[in-house]
Amino acid sequence: MIREKTLEDLFHDTLKDIYYAERKILKTLPKMARAASSPELKAAFEKHKDETEGQVERLQQVFELIGKRAQGKTCDAIEGIVAEGEEIIENFKGSPAIDAGLISSAQAVEHYEITRYGTLKRWAEVLGLTDVAALLQQTLAEETQTDKSLTALADKSANAIAKAA
Ligand SMILES: [Fe+2]
Ligand SMILES: [Fe+2]
Numbered sequence: 001m002i003r004e005k006t007l008e009d010l011f012h013d014t015l016k017d018i019y020y021a022e023r024k025i026l027k028t029l030p031k032m033a034r035a036a037s038s039p040e041l042k043a044a045f046e047k048h049k050d051e052t053e054g055q056v057e058r059l060q061q062v063f064e065l066i067g068k069r070a071q072g073k074t075c076d077a078i079e080g081i082v083a084e085g086e087e088i089i090e091n092f093k094g095s096p097a098i099d100a101g102l103i104s105s106a107q108a109v110e111h112y113e114i115t116r117y118g119t120l121k122r123w124a125e126v127l128g129l130t131d132v133a134a135l136l137q138q139t140l141a142e143e144t145q146t147d148k149s150l151t152a153l154a155d156k157s158a159n160a161i162a163k164a165a
């Protein structure tokens with residue numbers, strides 16, 4: 001008889017999804033930092049790259065806590081979001097609108113992460129995995145803060161610079 005799939009299986013599959021996504025983002029953030037025009041936005045991407053390294057390690061801890069091997073599973077959503085970001089770099093590089101465009105694609109990434117970590121954290125709580133939920137909450141807080149900082153940068157200058165062009 002085939003074993004019925006449970007919330008544990010969903011949790012494990014989704015963990016593999018975000019593990020793949022985080023490692024993809026880790027490779028993408030330096031490209032975004034290079035493409036950014038304002039030093040502040042470059043610094044924001046570099047800071048989040050460092051944070052993302054910590055987030056990958058946190059996920060490895062989560063795999064360990066649930067007794068599974070750290071393993072990714074191709075995440076089509078992040079592939080698509082990153083591909084759109086690369087398109088923005090290609091089409092807007094060197095133009096006054098580049099930073100506004102980079103912020104928009106970075107925020108698409110953050111929102112994807114926020115939905116994933118929000119779900120995983122809630123599932124961890126339901127499964128009684130208190131330590132796992134705490135780790136996921138730490139990352140969720142970083143993603144939420146990154147999203148807010150990006151909004152602040154857009155409001156402060158990037159949108160106005162893009163518009164004045
Ligand atoms: Fe992340
Ligand atoms: Fe992030």
